[in-house]
Amino acid sequence: MLLSVRNLEKHFDQSKGAFSGPASPIRAVDGVSFDIPRATTLGLVGESGSGKTTTGRLITRLLDPTSGSIVFDGDEITSLSRGELRSFRRRMQIVFQDPFASLDPRMRIRQIVEEPLRYSTNLKSNERRERVMETLDVVGLNPDHAERYPHEFSGGQRQRIGIARALIVRPELLVLDEPVSALDVSIQAQIVNLLEDLQQEFGLSYLLIAHDLSVVRQICDQVAVMYLGKIVELGARDEVYEGPSHPYTRALLSAVPISNPRLRGTRERIVLKGDIPSPANKPSGCDFHTRCYMAGDICRTDSPALEDSGKEGHFVSCHFAEGRREHIK
Ligand SMILES: Nc1ncnc2c1ncn2[C@@H]1O[C@H](COP(=O)(O)OP(=O)(O)O)[C@@H](O)[C@H]1O
Ligand SMILES: [Mg+2]
Known part of the structure; x- marks a missing residue:
């Protein structure tokens, strides 16, 4: 297993106001577990x-x-010192949604792409230069792009630059945080294809963060559905897309446009009421019950565990998930 995460939590403390009591922490990540095989x-x-x-x-x-x-x-x-972390940093890189925000407008592309190499390797300048040209080629950019500045590139090209900057240190895991969300649909497809090719060629592992479920469906092996800092459903892609068990997953999937016209109208759109509650003030019982169209009494008092659905590797946290019907009164 390349990455195993267990019961991961991140609570942000809020500064308290002068007259109010201590503010409760923001439970941004509230007990998350998953594995990413290589x-x-x-x-x-x-x-x-x-x-x-x-x-x-x-x-x-x-x-x-x-x-x-x-x-x-x-x-x-989790317990490594800054120094010890250095070698791990190279092995895991992040690609952000808006590459423009993270690209220095006064730097040439070759400098932008080279920068991470200076910090994490001891390569000589000619070796670094060679690696830059090789990496530009890998992400589909031309050698003459190297001397240009970020503003001379389209959104899709800038995302290629962002990917090149992550790839240049030869990582094993990429965290892709909404990598195509800012791009036009036609450009999205090109970047998604590039990511698939890179995965094949270099054996990369991805954590792909996206709110667009059709993008995720295209490239992921497993899907994890998050709500208020917790994973509410986790499973193999086809298992989750074809048999979503959690009412939240069903609602998200019901909003995905159906491309096949013959299938349109066969599925009901589930519109969730209200907004996601504050992670500093979570509901009692099941986190989702305030917006759930299936909620019963138990959901207001008991927090459901993420349990095996009976299909291998498919986990759901819902009192009313299949196989747990005993709760319905
Ligand atoms: N540095 C921070 N300080 C305080 N709260 C934060 C911080 N970063 C994120 N949050 C809060 O944590 C929650 C989760 O945020 P985030 O991880 O950005 O969610 P997502 O990427 O799914 O939109 C949000 O309520 C956000 O406001
Ligand atoms: Mg985000």
């Missing part, structure tokens, strides 16, 4: 505010977890 993709989906980005930043150790375990290629990395 050369596979785990898709992490859920509404904005569900804790996806925080999870990505925790596993790449840009943030310190409050508790829990992160084992990368057999090593527990």
